[in-house]
Amino acid sequence: MRKIAQNRSIVLFFMLSILLIQLTGTFMSQDVYADEKTIILFDQVHLQFYTSERMQSAITSLNNTEDFIVYFNDQRFTETSLLGVDILVIENPERSFSLQERLVLVEYLDNGGNIFLLADPRGTISNLNNIIDAVQYTDGRFSQHVIFDEEFNQNNISTQISVSREELRESSPLTNGVKEIITHSISIEDDDPNKVIATGSNYSLAGLEGKSQPAWLVASTVGRSRIVLCGSTRMFSDVKPSKSEVTWYQTKDNARLWQNIFSWLAQKEIPPSFLGTTLPPPLTLIISAFIAGIVFIGGGFSLYYLLQQKELKPVSEILRRKKKAEKLEPTPEEEIAQIEGEKAISIDDEEIITEEKPAPPKKKKKRKKRTYRVRR
Secondary structure, three states: OHHHHHHHHHHHHHHHHHHHHHHHHHHHHOOHHHHOOEEEEEOOOOOOOOOOOOOHHHHHHHHOOOOEEEEEOOOOOOOOOOOOOOEEEEEOOOOOOOHHHHHHHHHHHHOOOEEEEEOOOOOOHHHHHHHHHHHOOOOOEEEEEEEEEOOOEEOOEEEEEEEEHHHEOOOOHHHOOOOEEEEOOEEEEOOOHHHEEEEOOOOEEEOOOOOEOOEEEEEEEEOOEEEEEEOOOHHHOOOOOOOOOOOOOOOOOHHHHHHHHHHHHOOOOOOOOOOOOOOOOOHHHHHHHHHHHHHHHHHHHHHHHHHHHHHHOOHHHHHHHHHHHHOOOOOHHHHHHHHHHOOOOOHHHOOOOOOOOOOOOOOOOOOOOOOOOOOO
């Protein structure tokens, strides 16, 4: 009996633990995106002109969401400096990358890392192309030609081109919610039109003898890694365009494009609304936790019921079945347990008949005859 009571306590403890785990998992799933932030590392050691101070608004917008957290490196790339980094941003570097650094970038992409390369009309394009040649993850290359458009531009400045929805690839998640962009960019050469995300208009040219409608934003996927090439860094900066009262980042839908690029690189679903939107918790995770709790609790009740059924059986019945299976005679100790366990028969319901045996006849004592003498 004591052993059965202990088993019952274990089962009840097991059921309560499962219920607590289910409730905890359900509440944690409601904030799953807040706990799994994407780590972004901005390169700041290769003499970038557009430093974190010049791109403060764009970087702050990433940190203000529930999805990203931004760091800045203070040393050249090593085998350990990119561990745990989800997205590496290299914008407009003036200092070249060493062979060791390029090998580190190759290993980083082979392990599933993601890279965002930003060039600019003000910068050394060869430093970025050397990275592209080393990693060999994309066919795109930055050109030396600045895109200009005499027809569609901002404030009559031909190099501040205006990009409408017609020049954006509609099927790409990077252009979700983007209607118009203003950029000052160099062109990107890529032979695969499926990788081109944005171009200039039909009146745009890359250089005096360049082709019309040149590409300036390209995205590609290789295995688990994703790479984005952008011909402009200043379009996401806090620098103001010529004859403008707002910054490049605040112009048109530039900020929206910035957010979409990082959401795509992080392989997250791009929300339909603007910055700061928290993605809803996945419904499948909540349903799975709920079903798992029901299954475990049901199993616990079933085990508890079986133990109670075993408790109702007399000890003598258990011993009898065991000895019958083993074909052995019960020991004296087991016979005692059998006698104590069988209490189903009440002595009050039985008639006890006792036959009294007749008492044996009493033997008569024979009297001895006495002879008396008469005196005369």
